Amino acid sequence: MLEAEGCILIDAGQPKKKRVFTEGLERAGIRPEDISVLLLTHAHWDHMGSASDIRGLTGASLWVHEAEAEWVRSGAPPLPPGVTPWGRTFMAVHRLVMPLINVPPSNVDHVLGDDPRRLDDYGIPGVIVHTPGHSPGSISVILDSGEAFVGDLAMNRMPLCRSPSLPIFADDPEQVKTSWERLLEHPVRRIYPAHGAAFDTEVIRRALDA
Ligand SMILES: [Zn+2]
Numbered sequence: 001m002l003e004a005e006g007c008i009l010i011d012a013g014q015p016k017k018k019r020v021f022t023e024g025l026e027r028a029g030i031r032p033e034d035i036s037v038l039l040l041t042h043a044h045w046d047h048m049g050s051a052s053d054i055r056g057l058t059g060a061s062l063w064v065h066e067a068e069a070e071w072v073r074s075g076a077p078p079l080p081p082g083v084t085p086w087g088r089t090f091m092a093v094h095r096l097v098m099p100l101i102n103v104p105p106s107n108v109d110h111v112l113g114d115d116p117r118r119l120d121d122y123g124i125p126g127v128i129v130h131t132p133g134h135s136p137g138s139i140s141v142i143l144d145s146g147e148a149f150v151g152d153l154a155m156n157r158m159p160l161c162r163s164p165s166l167p168i169f170a171d172d173p174e175q176v177k178t179s180w181e182r183l184l185e186h187p188v189r190r191i192y193p194a195h196g197a198a199f200d201t202e203v204i205r206r207a208l209d210a
Pocket residue numbers: 042044134135152
């Protein structure tokens with residue numbers, strides 16, 4: 001959740017998280033109707049699973065990149081391949097349990113293209129940038145203050161990884177690096193991955209140089 005003059009929500013979590021979301025909003029002192037946009041960093045199941053519920057609760061406009069709009073509408077997003085040995089093992093197990101997970105589809109209100117999109121109209125001083133690689137329609141939100149919300153373009157949580165790293169699953173690992181280079185052309189200081197705690201941009205610069 002980002003709050004400035006306006007209020008948008010980044011990602012909608014796993015399925016059946018409406019209650020967790022409602023409680024989080026209450027703690028933050030935000031009314032559901034204050035959220036103008038529900039922006040998906042990408043449409044993997046763990047990011048769009050409660051999109052339909054949250055869209056209904058808040059009345060927010062659901063935005064997703066055009067490459068993944070159909071994944072949201074169908075409720076049938078693909079799983080990305082593992083990149084590292086652990087990523088491949090993790091994903092092999094994940095593929096086995098995925099048929100047991102019901103992912104509700106959702107309507108899409110606005111489809112994003114590849115060009116950057118400022119959010120000032122919604123009271124957020126920042127920009128949406130297309131950062132594909134983990135998935136074809138992955139986007140990041142970069143605030144003018146230097147915080148970047150990057151979805152799964154980085155990961156920082158067990159059991160995915162022990163410390164901040166590039167994603168262990170990705171459709172195109174080379175494109176992940178290209179997207180990072182594009183992202184780091186902006187004055188980004190702090191990275192907020194979807195999975196795990198925030199970390200300094202320097203960590204990613206080192207990972208890219210390695
Ligand atoms: Zn993902």
